[in-house]
Amino acid sequence: xxxxxxxxxxAAMERALTRIAHEIAERNENSAEVALVGIHRGxxxxxxxxxxxxSGIWSLAVPMGSMxxxxxxxxxxxxPAPTLQPTVIPFDVTGKTVILVxxxxxxxxxxRAALDAIMDLGRxxxxxxxxxxxxxxxELPIKADFVGKNVPTALDERITVRFREEGSADEVTLExxxxx
Amino acid sequence: xxxxxxxxxDIQSLTVEExxxxxxxxxxxxAVGERAVKKVPALRGxxxxxxxxxxxxxxxxxxxxxxxxxxxxxxxxxxxxSSLKKGETLKDTARNLxxxxxxxxxxxxxxxxxxxxxxxxxxxxxxxxxxxAHEHPTQALLDAFTVRxxxxxxxxxxxxxxxxxxxxxxxxSNIWALTKLGARVTLCGPATLVPKVFEQMGCxxxxxxxxxxxxxxxxxxxxxxxxRQRKTMFPSIGEYTSLFGLTKARLARTKPxxxxxxxxxxxxxxxxxxxxxxxxxxxxxxQVTNGLAVRMAVLFLVNGGKGPQEVAA
Numbered sequence: 465x466x467x468x469x470x471x472x473x474x475a476a477m478e479r480a481l482t483r484i485a486h487e488i489a490e491r492n493e494n495s496a497e498v499a500l501v502g503i504h505r506g507x508x509x510x511x512x513x514x515x516x517x518x519s520g521i522w523s524l525a526v527p528m529g530s531m532x533x534x535x536x537x538x539x540x541x542x543x544p545a546p547t548l549q550p551t552v553i554p555f556d557v558t559g560k561t562v563i564l565v566x567x568x569x570x571x572x573x574x575x576r577a578a579l580d581a582i583m584d585l586g587r588x589x590x591x592x593x594x595x596x597x598x599x600x601x602x603e604l605p606i607k608a609d610f611v612g613k614n615v616p617t618a619l620d621e622r623i624t625v626r627f628r629e630e631g632s633a634d635e636v637t638l639e640x641x642x643x644x
Numbered sequence: 645x646x647x648x649x650x651x652x653x654d655i656q657s658l659t660v661e662e663x664x665x666x667x668x669x670x671x672x673x674x675a676v677g678e679r680a681v682k683k684v685p686a687l688r689g690x691x692x693x694x695x696x697x698x699x700x701x702x703x704x705x706x707x708x709x710x711x712x713x714x715x716x717x718x719x720x721x722x723x724x725x726s727s728l729k730k731g732e733t734l735k736d737t738a739r740n741l742x743x744x745x746x747x748x749x750x751x752x753x754x755x756x757x758x759x760x761x762x763x764x765x766x767x768x769x770x771x772x773x774x775x776x777a778h779e780h781p782t783q784a785l786l787d788a789f790t791v792r793x794x795x796x797x798x799x800x801x802x803x804x805x806x807x808x809x810x811x812x813x814x815x816x817s818n819i820w821a822l823t824k825l826g827a828r829v830t831l832c833g834p835a836t837l838v839p840k841v842f843e844q845m846g847c848x849x850x851x852x853x854x855x856x857x858x859x860x861x862x863x864x865x866x867x868x869x870x871x872r873q874r875k876t877m878f879p880s881i882g883e884y885t886s887l888f889g890l891t892k893a894r895l896a897r898t899k900p901x902x903x904x905x906x907x908x909x910x911x912x913x914x915x916x917x918x919x920x921x922x923x924x925x926x927x928x929x930x931q932v933t934n935g936l937a938v939r940m941a942v943l944f945l946v947n948g949g950k951g952p953q954e955v956a957a
Contacts, residue, residue, distance in 0.1 A: 532672060535684035535944070544648055545948030547665070548672035584681045 480612035506567030529553035784817035799826030807866030832856035
């Protein structure tokens with residue numbers, strides 16, 4: 465990757481997540497009704513870390529689930545079928561404040577699919593959105609409640625998020641697509 | 645991408661990766677079936693036609709429910725009430741269904757190769773729901789899913805298929821899937837129904853049921869298909885039961901963790917003792933549940949990349 469620019473290193477990513485956890489705690493006084501749902505794949509790692517941080521802040525186990533939005537995509541008939549992971553939500557979403565967690569917010573189509581998928585599971589009291597990176601270029605009227613870092617990008621740039629859970633160091637990089 | 649096929653016609657031509665993709669995708673769909681709202685919009689606006697030229701209840705119901713849970717529209721087309729009875733050819737019937745903009749045609753036919761024939765000229769995807777004595781791919785996939793779910797793996801397991809192998813598309817598809825996935829397959833039944841030629845598919849063939857089930861991790865029982873036999877292949881049902889039926893005495897000599905499978909419909913007291921069918925060793929009803937998830941996965945995968953209605957320029 466000759467043109468890759470570091471957006472967040474491991475320490476900066478950790479700080480961003482700690483800040484998001486405190487913002488979530490500030491916004492949601494009733495800690496007992498908060499539950500996190502990570503969107504595959506990156507969102508699941510982030511949700512797990514946020515759940516850990518929030519459990520520390522509130523001294524209370526925060527429920528956490530993982531969601532694959534593949535069945536709810538709006539482009540299923542335009543490309544080969546995506547690989548699906550089971551959606552595991554080990555709590556009743558009805559009445560909960562569900563915080564959707566994703567690594568990168570881009571067009572907003574993934575979030576739209578996730579909102580539909582959550583609604584299929586019950587009737588949450590409210591849904592909030594937490595993302596590590598907001599790179600702009602929304603195609604739908606969707607806005608994140610909690611953002612790690614806003615990164616203005618061009619459409620031909622690519623954001624890559626790496627996680628220690630996948631065996632590499634935590635980092636977020638920006639590079640030109642198909643460059644070099 | 646691990647799945648780029650428009651059709652599912654047989655197991656023989658699938659790669660190991662493609663089989664594993666179906667099984668992994670089915671895990672996600674099984675979770676959908678356990679929710680309060682058992683429906684996802686993956687095939688919204690698509691039309692699935694169940695073209696069952698040979699009668700079937702359980703496979704058709706399973707495909708019908710699978711399509712409905714994916715939010716597709718479903719038409720059921722049975723031969724006995726159709727224009728096929730009035731002399732229309734299969735090709736014309738299929739063309740007519742396609743003229744209604746069907747996206748996926750699920751086909752059951754008594755002639756081997758019938759789905760392959762349709763796939764050659766239809767724009768719609770074709771899913772084989774059983775063709776003659778040739779293949780029944782979704783049955784093999786749901787059996788493999790059930791084995792993997794219960795045993796955590798397939799490679800290295802000993803699987804015994806007991807019963808009518810010669811006339812069984814379930815047996816053929818299972819042999820392809822299991823051997824590709826690394827299981828050791830043993831076939832057993834009356835010599836007239838288990839020809840030695842199956843050894844060429846990589847199976848062990850034996851006519852001694854005790855030898856066949858000893859050491860087995862999975863015992864898959866097949867029904868005697870009276871409707872497919874042109875002449876009697878063994879003297880009597882009673883003799884079949886005494887020689888090959890899975891009785892409690894026989895089961896007692898198998899591994900205690902060996903599981904009993906059956907594609908249904910079961911004939912209690914013929915190929916399987918009634919108590920065994922209802923015991924904790926039997927995963928027959930898990931197979932039914934898993935069949936739904938596997939068929940959802942197959943419909944989802946063959947639908948991939950089809951595009952909206954292609955409008956000719």
